Amino acid sequence: MxxxxxxxxxxxxxxxxxxxxxxxxxxxxxxxxVFISPIGEVLKKGVLEPYQKQSGIDLRIDSRDxxxxxxxxxxxxxxxxxxxxxxEETEVLQGCDEGVFAEIDRSRLPxxxxxxxxxxxYKCGVPFIFYSSVLAYDKKKLKELPSSWADLWDRxxxxxxxxxxxxxxxxxxxxxxADGVARSDVYxxxxxxxxxxxxxxxLDEIKSDIVWWVNAGQSRQLLASGExxxxxxxxxxxxxxxxxxxxxxxxxxxxxxxxxxFWSIVRDSRHVDNAYEFLNYxxxxxxxxxxxxxxxxxxxxxxxxxxxxxxxxxxxxxNPDALQDAIPLDAEFWxxxxxxxxxxxxxxxxxx
Numbered sequence: 614m615x616x617x618x619x620x621x622x623x624x625x626x627x628x629x630x631x632x633x634x635x636x637x638x639x640x641x642x643x644x645x646x647v648f649i650s651p652i653g654e655v656l657k658k659g660v661l662e663p664y665q666k667q668s669g670i671d672l673r674i675d676s677r678d679x680x681x682x683x684x685x686x687x688x689x690x691x692x693x694x695x696x697x698x699x700x701e702e703t704e705v706l707q708g709c710d711e712g713v714f715a716e717i718d719r720s721r722l723p724x725x726x727x728x729x730x731x732x733x734x735y736k737c738g739v740p741f742i743f744y745s746s747v748l749a750y751d752k753k754k755l756k757e758l759p760s761s762w763a764d765l766w767d768r769x770x771x772x773x774x775x776x777x778x779x780x781x782x783x784x785x786x787x788x789x790x791a792d793g794v795a796r797s798d799v800y801x802x803x804x805x806x807x808x809x810x811x812x813x814x815x816l817d818e819i820k821s822d823i824v825w826w827v828n829a830g831q832s833r834q835l836l837a838s839g840e841x842x843x844x845x846x847x848x849x850x851x852x853x854x855x856x857x858x859x860x861x862x863x864x865x866x867x868x869x870x871x872x873x874x875f876w877s878i879v880r881d882s883r884h885v886d887n888a889y890e891f892l893n894y895x896x897x898x899x900x901x902x903x904x905x906x907x908x909x910x911x912x913x914x915x916x917x918x919x920x921x922x923x924x925x926x927x928x929x930x931x932n933p934d935a936l937q938d939a940i941p942l943d944a945e946f947w948x949x950x951x952x953x954x955x956x957x958x959x960x961x962x963x964x965x
Contacts, residue, residue: 641673643887645697646684649676651830651850652742652874655907656699663903664894670887681708688713688880696882697891700738700875702944703782703951709737710948714877721889724896728913734945738875739892740913742904745869745930745939746783749776749846751836752863759843761867762791766819776835776844779825781958782947783870786940787845788815790868796940803946809954813961825962836862847872849910852928856909869939871930873913905929 645661647653657674665672675695677683681704687695700708708714714737719725722739750759755771765775765787778784786799792815794802802808816823824841826832832846833854848869851862876895878888894900901912902920911930912918918926930936 641694642671643697643884643891644673644675644695645891646675646677646695647699649678650828651908652904652910653699655904655910659903659907660895660900663900664891668890668894680704681711681713684708684879685711685713695879696884696888697876697878699741700877702735702873702875702942703947705735705738705875705877706944706948708877709735712880714738715880715882715885717878718889722892722896724893724914727898727916728896729915735875738877739896740873740875741895741901742910743871743873743913743930744910745848745866745871746778746787746845747848747851747869748843748865748867749832749836749851750843750863750865751839752861754839754842758863758865760865762787763793764865765843765845766791766815768819768822771842773842774822774824774840775819776826776832776841776846777823778832778845779827779962781954782951783845783942784816784958785809785812785954786870786942787868788812790940791815796868796938799940800943800946803950809957813957816961833860833862836860848928848930849908852925853909856924867938871936871939871941873942 647656647661653676661672661674664670677698679701684695684698685708705714709716716736717739725739728740748759748762748765752758757770759765759767759771764771777787785803789799789802789808789812790796792811803812824835824844826835829847829850832844833850835841835844836846837854837858837860846864848864848866851864854860855862876892878885882888896914898914898916899920901914901917904910905912905917905925906922909925909928912921921929
């Protein structure tokens, strides 16, 4: 076959394959995309696959990267084939403002009456987990245990490297609290140039000893390997690592930062009724508990605790002792300031 004819034949085959793939995507009764992360895997096994089996629905399960970009691109292209996606707090607010997500009709979700943490200000999201950013350390390797973010900066008492999140979000808050700013004043301070300057000056003090992580799993591996003596980490991950890996990590919840993840319905979803049916299923106490049991992560549904593994309960954020010294992430602040502070953070990282 001549090269040109062969090329046309291949192109025709590829076109047919593409059309079939697109047709298959459209044929699904519901398409849900979850984070590429341990929580994404837990959602697949503990929520999505059981729902597919019970409902008999033609459910397509996809994975997506962090950040709003992938969802926004699909919506702007006019060919969005996702109906529901998982989101962090800032994504929910930004996506709602931009019209990427549809507002949630809470009257269609009666199960939310059992939720202690609903997130009323998040009009385009339904919470399904929450957790905390805490100071983590390996109890086996420290003679004296740290108890506050200020201890993360005390290299005289605890020499060695520190693990921190490679992102201004949470990192700047931690720097200010380590410098003595009360958690109730953190976002007031960050809203000023003087406050931002103060946070970066504090980070300057330990910059040479910081090992940066992007994925939360890296924070735990850094501790386990001994590469760092302490660092920022997530409470659920620490508890889960201790249970599954035999480690003896500890944590300080003083001035912990509370974080929430949400389900959102994508604008122009072709399967809105199915989306609400799924969200009602996902809100059930036993299904919420399945997620908690899968990753030692907290549930907003108070009735779910009856189904939670007792071994996890002391470590979960809903424990009153875990909440009394915490600060909720101000997602609205970060929606308005992420671009500017990320540029400064990246420039600071690059500078010697």
